[in-house]
Amino acid sequence: MKKIILFGDSIFNGYRDGCDTNLVTNLFKKQLKNYAQVENISKSGATTVEGVDYLVQIPAEKDLTVVEYGNNDAATAWGISPENYERNLGQILDAVGKSVVVGLCYPDPTNSEINQFYGDERLDLFNSIAKKVAFEHKSPFVDILPAMRKLKHISTYYQADGQHLTDKGNGFLVNQIVPTIKKELD
Numbered sequence: 763m764k765k766i767i768l769f770g771d772s773i774f775n776g777y778r779d780g781c782d783t784n785l786v787t788n789l790f791k792k793q794l795k796n797y798a799q800v801e802n803i804s805k806s807g808a809t810t811v812e813g814v815d816y817l818v819q820i821p822a823e824k825d826l827t828v829v830e831y832g833n834n835d836a837a838t839a840w841g842i843s844p845e846n847y848e849r850n851l852g853q854i855l856d857a858v859g860k861s862v863v864v865g866l867c868y869p870d871p872t873n874s875e876i877n878q879f880y881g882d883e884r885l886d887l888f889n890s891i892a893k894k895v896a897f898e899h900k901s902p903f904v905d906i907l908p909a910m911r912k913l914k915h916i917s918t919y920y921q922a923d924g925q926h927l928t929d930k931g932n933g934f935l936v937n938q939i940v941p942t943i944k945k946e947l948d
Contacts (some may be wrong), residue, residue, distance in 0.1 A: 763948055764798040767791070767820055767860065768836025769813070772806035773867055773935065777926045782806055787928070789936040798825065806851050807836045809842055810850030817857045826946055827858040828939065829901075830876050832866040833925070836888035848891045849897040855899040862942050863896035863903050865889045867935070868910035873924025900940050909938060 768774050768790065776785030787802040794800055803819050805812060810831045820827060831854070834840065835847045842850075855861055867890045869876045889907045896903035913919060919931035926933060 764825040765821070765823065766798045766800050766943065766947075767806055767824050767827045767858075768796065768800065768802040768830070768862070769854075770804040771808045772804075772926060773833065774802060774828075774830045775806045776803035776932060777806050778881050778921065785934050786936065789932055790940070793936060793940045794887045794943065797944055804830070807834065807839075810847055810854060811842060813854050814850050817854065820858055826942065826943065827861045827932060828864060829854060829861050830859065830864040832888050833869075834893050835868060836884050837919065838881075838941065840877045841879075843941055844887055847888060848895060851892060852898070855895060855901060859900045859948070860865050861899070862946060863901050863909065864894055864939055865892050865900075865903060865905045866907050867925075868907050868916075869928075870917050870920040870924035873920070876924035880937075893941070904939050904942050906935065906938050908935075 768787065772785065774786050776783040787800060790800045797876055805816060813831050831851065835842050863893060869880055870875065885907060893903045919928060921928055
């Protein structure tokens, strides 16, 4: 059976009530049970700076790495420059080999507390960088940002913090990514 590594931040960690969970990992396992084993080595709070540091944790024996970094990188209060994001993401993709790149998630637009650290222009910039770097590395890109912007009753996809996802949001996330994973594994 093939092996997939999930490599990202708290979005992939199913962050809930101040703790990492297996919610997202279990959703991927359920949907990919006939395709691959799933191992999640994501780290909550991580940017691509930490992602580069964590590359040593990625097992050599794998068939695909799903890379999900960008929201923490794009945050104005704790993120990094667009240039550093591009360089770091490129370094990650160079190191992991065959990969799928997941674009940025859209913070709950009704939550002013989280949105003070973002803005559509900054989200679009970092998402376009992720798309460009994925293209340069011949990795499929899952563009979640525009899909999330079209959601009705969008706040139901988020926890109270406006950034981390509810069960409904996690289901949406995984459903956006799984078809690309299956295509890459076939």
